[in-house]
Amino acid sequence: MTTIDTDPDTGLDPLEFAVTRNLAAKSPAERDAILASPGFGQNFTDHMVDICWSVRGGWHRPRVSPYGPISLDPAAAVLHYGQEIFEGIKAYRHADGSVHTFRPDQNGRRLQRSARRLALPELPVPYFLQSLKELIAVDGAWVPSGDDQSLYLRPFMFAKEAFLGVRPAHKVAYYLIASPAGAYFKGGVQPVSIWLSEDYSRAGKGGTGAAKTGGNYAASLLPQSEAYENECDQVVFLDQDRNVEELGGMNVVFVYKDGTIVTPQSDSILEGITRDSLLQLARDRGHHVAGRNVSLDEWRQGVASGDIVEVFACGTAAVVTPIGVLKGRDFIDEQPSGTLALELREELTNIQYGRAEDKHGWLYRLDA
Numbered sequence: 004m005t006t007i008d009t010d011p012d013t014g015l016d017p018l019e020f021a022v023t024r025n026l027a028a029k030s031p032a033e034r035d036a037i038l039a040s041p042g043f044g045q046n047f048t049d050h051m052v053d054i055c056w057s058v059r060g061g062w063h064r065p066r067v068s069p070y071g072p073i074s075l076d077p078a079a080a081v082l083h084y085g086q087e088i089f090e091g092i093k094a095y096r097h098a099d100g101s102v103h104t105f106r107p108d109q110n111g112r113r114l115q116r117s118a119r120r121l122a123l124p125e126l127p128v129p130y131f132l133q134s135l136k137e138l139i140a141v142d143g144a145w146v147p148s149g150d151d152q153s154l155y156l157r158p159f160m161f162a163k164e165a166f167l168g169v170r171p172a173h174k175v176a177y178y179l180i181a182s183p184a185g186a187y188f189k190g191g192v193q194p195v196s197i198w199l200s201e202d203y204s205r206a207g208k209g210g211t212g213a214a215k216t217g218g219n220y221a222a223s224l225l226p227q228s229e230a231y232e233n234e235c236d237q238v239v240f241l242d243q244d245r246n247v248e249e250l251g252g253m254n255v256v257f258v259y260k261d262g263t264i265v266t267p268q269s270d271s272i273l274e275g276i277t278r279d280s281l282l283q284l285a286r287d288r289g290h291h292v293a294g295r296n297v298s299l300d301e302w303r304q305g306v307a308s309g310d311i312v313e314v315f316a317c318g319t320a321a322v323v324t325p326i327g328v329l330k331g332r333d334f335i336d337e338q339p340s341g342t343l344a345l346e347l348r349e350e351l352t353n354i355q356y357g358r359a360e361d362k363h364g365w366l367y368r369l370d371a
């Protein structure tokens with residue numbers, strides 16, 4: 004068990020995780036073969052973490068156990084009404100072998116905000132942090148050390164009560180699994196092409212757009228298939244007033260000729276931690292940064308007139324990826340290519356991998 008002191012802010016005692024080792028864990032040779040070319044989200048480590056919650060007992064029975072199928076009652080509420088939330092966060096191996104993650108307090112707090120919106124219980128942030136450390140304590144060897152590689156951590160929470168009435172579940176499970184990761188897009192950091200979704204939206208006013216909940220991603224799958232049919236990598240969504248929202252799994256950022264950086268801001272967009280960090284790095288360089296509505300017309304006209312000099316997408320899985328093309332039903336707009344996206348990507352990853360000073364105190368050590 005990892006020893007963590009009582010949390011000074013919350014007064015919470017650390018959980019005592021019962022650890023059951025996976026006797027069928029992959030051999031070092033099998034693991035190395037996977038880490039040599041991990042792809043994204045295809046292979047999983049030897050263990051997982053789970054913590055139960057019930058109305059009566061609160062958070063209880065924290066465990067580390069062998070990775071494997073979850074047994075669920077067919078009436079479990081999540082299977083019917085989608086009461087589910089998740090997070091995405093990475094663990095990075097530094098040159099000295101230590102393992103760090105990036106701004107996990109932000110993911111812990113976003114998981115709490117998502118929980119509130121989905122009427123799920125809020126996992127205290129110290130428990131969230133402890134769950135990450137517990138998994139690394141047993142599966143630390145799965146954090147790859149190759150260029151741009153990481154261990155993608157996937158915390159998630161769902162309604163497991165067997166009950167078909169529509170109300171917040173009285174029994175919930177929190178899990179954490181992990182998957183070694185290389186580049187999210189096949190082409191690496193090549194510019195991606197974006198399909199404009201005209202017929203489908205991802206979120207609505209007062210909806211769940213700002214929460215990281217499975218339903219938002221389910222809603223994005225059909226438009227994402229349309230993107231593939233139109234030979235695009237990703238789909239971009241608009242709101243009811245034709246303002247740009249975000250991609251299926253990434254935020255969008257526009258760079259203007261005068262150096263101003265603008266990103267869509269509304270309560271139907273997921274507040275990305277990568278975006279927030281990149282904008283801070285841009286502010287540190289003296290860029291003016293604004294969060295406001297950007298209409299599709301402003302985007303297209305800005306590119307046509309030369310006012311917009313770069314457009315990029317960002318998120319934990321894909322880090323920073325320039326947008327090369329915006330394609331709609333009756334247009335194809337080539338996007339201008341600049342250097343800022345890749346410079347900021349370099350600056351961010353240098354901090355994440357311990358190659359540059361962590362001036363903002365963003366790193367959090369997981370293996371100590």
Ligand code: PLP
Pocket residue numbers: 091249250251252253254273274275276277278317318319320
């Ligand atoms: N928007 C959506 C819909 C996402 O799924 C993600 C990825 O998590 C993001 C934005 C970027 O968020 P973050 O940078 O915190 O990963």
Ligand code: COI
Pocket residue numbers: 090091092252253318319320321
């Ligand atoms: C992430 O970047 O962590 C995401 O969740 C995006 C995607 C894999 C759903």
